[in-house]
Amino acid sequence: MSGHSEGTTATSVLVVDDQALVRDGFAMILDSQPDLAVVGTAADGAQAVSECARLAPNVVLMDVRMPVMDGIEATRRICAAGSAKVLMLTTFDLDEYVYDAIRAGASGFLLKDVPASELGHGVRAVAAGETLLAPTVTRRLIEQFVRRPAPGRPAERLTGLTPRELEVLAAVGRGLSNTEVASELFLSETTVKTHLGRVLAKLGLRDRVQAVVLAYESGLIEPGFH
Template structure:
């Protein structure tokens, strides 16, 4: 059973999301939180697989809550925002979030997003995500690129190729077709890339690829 925690300071939003997700086979909402601090405590106690995290909440914002959850648990965090280029989402990605969703999403998009992230994938396909990450990596922190670029030496040539294709937003099947290998081989390459670089998921791999200079804006991620 896929376990979900919903963190949002608006009762109606929490209730609406809970009704949708509880109605899905193999999925259950194990708890709700109205503040960031409550979300952290609930995650530690209930151990959900996925946390839907609002950005703006009292007591502790969603960014700090995401950082604490991702550093202290195995839960995947999906950030919720009202705006497609919300400045806070940049920090959320760096804090460990596996992706983000607009609050005006359709029912099916919410359900699919939760399942995708729980399976260890990340939300790279939606146009808004592509635009957000492309904008994020155009503004790297000072000195980041040289420091991260050195870590690429830990990867094999094939793993570097896989990372570059992940950063362009390709799925495992598309990467397999490009490299002329099996889906299983691609999963192995991606898993090793994440492990060697200490990254949680594919979103973090995309950010790393751009900030290290391996992939440049305009190489295929933007909408």
């Protein structure tokens, strides 16, 4: 599908949406970027799973509500197979399905009315291993749908972290970027990345999204904390 020349290291993308106009529109926007290549499209979750296995894209741009198999189940299967990173698309900024998608393994989500430039940025960010949560909804989403622990000290799961690692996890849980964490804790950005990498490894977390969820679920971050 892509007209990109061979020899480039373009990020490959599979676009999944049950509405042909939406699907083709997103594919056209992404394929116009020199560093992105749409390798295929799918109209439902079942097609997404099979096409992902066949095409091995770097990123799957996934709609939530689709016939046959919805985007949540498709995301769960794709992430379980470890075959690609999933970026969810949703119509509403507070959508319970988005949280389900994150639990299923999605690396983040964007609203469907996202500007074309941000769509490309989102795919690049997820491909690079970053978390993409629409900033206007991250905290509200997590706070509304996360399972809260019993009052008291943070979960025992965090006991293996050093004080500095706990600080980094708490800052990430509040939605701060690595640059912002570095500024707040008076560290270099490289050091923050190192600490975050250790946190993910120690806790068996796949990415930053899971770290944010865990920070809330463990009680490290309190709802409404800014």
